[in-house]
Amino acid sequence: MKTMMRDNNTSIRTRMKVLTMAVLLLLCLKMAFAECRDGVAKNQAEETTTSSFKNRRLKKICLSIGLGILTGLISALLFAIFLRHFVRFINKSPTLKSPILFSPKISPKTLKSALSNNPQLLGTNPSSTYYKAVLDNGLVVAVKRLDGGGADRAARRRMLQELEAIKGLRHRNLMSLRAYVCDSNGCSLVYDYAGAGSLEDAVRRGGADGLAALNWEARLRIAVGIVKALHYLHFSCDPPRLHLNLKPSNVMLDSELEPRLADCGLAAISPDFRRPASGYNPPECFQNCRYTDKSDVYSFGVILGELLTGRDPMGPFVGETSSGGSLGQWLRHVQQAGEAREALDKSILGEESEEEEILMAMRIAGVCLSDLPADRPSSDELVSMLTQLNSF
Known part of the structure; x- marks a missing residue:
């Protein structure tokens, strides 16, 4: 009888140990699952935070690009308006009247003086007049006066462009353009004087x-x-x-x-x-x-x-x-x-x-x-x- 009671007590203690171990195992599993769930939740929260940050950053970049394009368009429009008014102002301005000089022997002062002191008339044709003028330094020049086109600003601009091209022509058998003076009525062109005539x-x-x-x-x-x-x-x-x-x-x-x-x-x-x-x-x-x-x-x-x-x-x-x-x-x-x-x-x-x-x-x-x-x-x-x- 006593033996049977000892065996029962041993079996109960064994079962209690097993049950205790099972409970402990369940608790460990529960704790591990809870930690894993918390980690996943944490990762998901971090991913959500990162994605939100990236979205906000992308929105800021797009907004900056949009504002830059808009600013550029407004600036281009303002520049175009300014340029248009500037061109109109230039077109309304009078033609340059000061002498454009290419020869070191001719100064603006002596040229203006010679052109204003009734130079000697050499000849004339329907579109121009020829003069002989003596500068203050004794240099004798021939002056060709091109008249006309006072109201045609486009024609005057073309004339100035052509004169800029002609001034670069240099050859032994060409009459080189030494200077020119333009006003609202035409241009006076200055050349070397050829004493033997034409x-x-x-x-x-x-x-x-x-x-x-x-x-x-x-x-x-x-x-x-x-x-x-x-x-x-x-x-x-x-x-x-x-x-x-x-x-x-x-x-x-x-x-x-x-x-x-x-x-x-x-x-x-x-x-x-x-x-x-x-x-x-x-x-x-x-x-x-x-x-x-x-x-x-x-x-x-x-x-x-x-x-x-x-x-x-x-x-x-x-x-x-x-x-x-x-x-x-x-x-x-x-x-x-x-x-x-x-x-x-x-x-x-x-x-x-x-x-x-x-x-x-x-x-x-x-x-x-x-x-x-x-x-x-x-x-x-x-x-x-x-x-x-x-x-x-």
Whole structure:
């Protein structure tokens, strides 16, 4: 009996131990689950906080970008309005009246004084007037006054832009622009003064003091100088430039009879310029108003023909040819008829070798005066042709 009671007590204690261990295990599991749940909740809270922070930061960035774009648009609009009013103000402002100077020998004071003291009148045409002026330092200059366009501000702006381009042209056979003064009525252009006058002056004087005083060597020198100036304009300038109004009155001669072309490019910007029906203008000028480097070559051909024959290209040629009444048609006619020598200016006929050069020059003039621009030589080819006639 006692033994049975001991066994029961042992079994009960064993069960109690097992139950106690089970309870402890459950408590541990519960605590572990609670800690795990708290950790997950904490992580979720931290993730929620981080996501919220990122969302707030993204919103701030987007807002900053939006405000920056809006500020930029407003600033651009204000700048455009300011620029528009500034341009209007500039357009309403008077043209610069102070002298624009390129030569160190000319000061603003002496130039203003010379232009205001009734300079000597040299000549005039429908769009300009020419003066001779002596500066305070003794320098003699030629002044060309371009009038017109007082109310056309766009035309004045174009004129100033062209003058800025022309002032950079420098060649031995060009009249360099030394300075200019512009006002509301036009511009005064300042050049070096050519004491020998123009080629037109030599042609008009006649007799021993005119064209007859120029022998073949002098006339060829003039022709070569003109072609070299054209070559500079057509091939050395960037962009290439045209003379547009080549004629004897725009060929100035220095004391050594070296030619210098004047009025380069000014025909295109003269406010009241209208191209006249001149014997120096090419056919395409009247047909479709097109003007190219070959048009300058045609004008040179007329001058060369005048130097060779002494004939005025504006004179009557109708009836002297079977095909028309221009100098070019007449030159081609006399060459085909074998009468080229008879057509030459008798004052340049001399040695036989010179006559061969002169007749070759006449053929060159005839080619320059071709009706089609494509049939005319370029100024580059003309330099080679004419310099081979003599040594320059």
